[in-house]
Amino acid sequence: MANIEETVNGTDDVQEVQDKKQRKHDSGAADLEKVTDFQEETELSNTIANAAQMFVEKGNREAQAKLAKEVELQKIHIKKSDIDKIMFELEVAHSVAEKALRENKGDVVEALRFLIKN
Structure with missing residues (x-):
């Protein structure tokens, strides 16, 4: 009977170790997902910021061109x-x-x- 308990306890221990490994793996995967999400959000923010900056620069160039034309017309x-x-x-x-x-x-x-x- 002692032998059966050891087998049961041994099986439980193996199952418990496997569960711990699975939880650790799941935790690592979740952490990796968080990092990936953060990286994607950062890249998206940078892309949006760059697009906004391009619109501002284009507006500035157009305003400067218009001002230069007005100065020429005033001459x-x-x-x-x-x-x-x-x-x-x-x-x-x-x-x-x-x-x-x-x-x-x-x-x-x-x-x-x-x-x-x-």
Whole structure:
């Protein structure tokens, strides 16, 4: 009878050791899953941050280009009488007439054509 108890106890011990190994393996797998999830979240955050930064940089470049264009347009000399002619003939606002003249390098005829087409 003592021999049977040892076998039972021996089987229990083997089963217990196997259970401990399985739990340890499961725990290690869970830890690995946490690390993997953290890594994926970090990569996703970096990707989103990079995309946002690219949009900001693109917006800045576009704003700088627009500002540079406005500075160039302001250098073009136009006559007040030309602005008045365009305003009277096409019944447009002062700013529209001025912008059309500047974009067409002060040429009244080209400014009128531009405004009529658009």
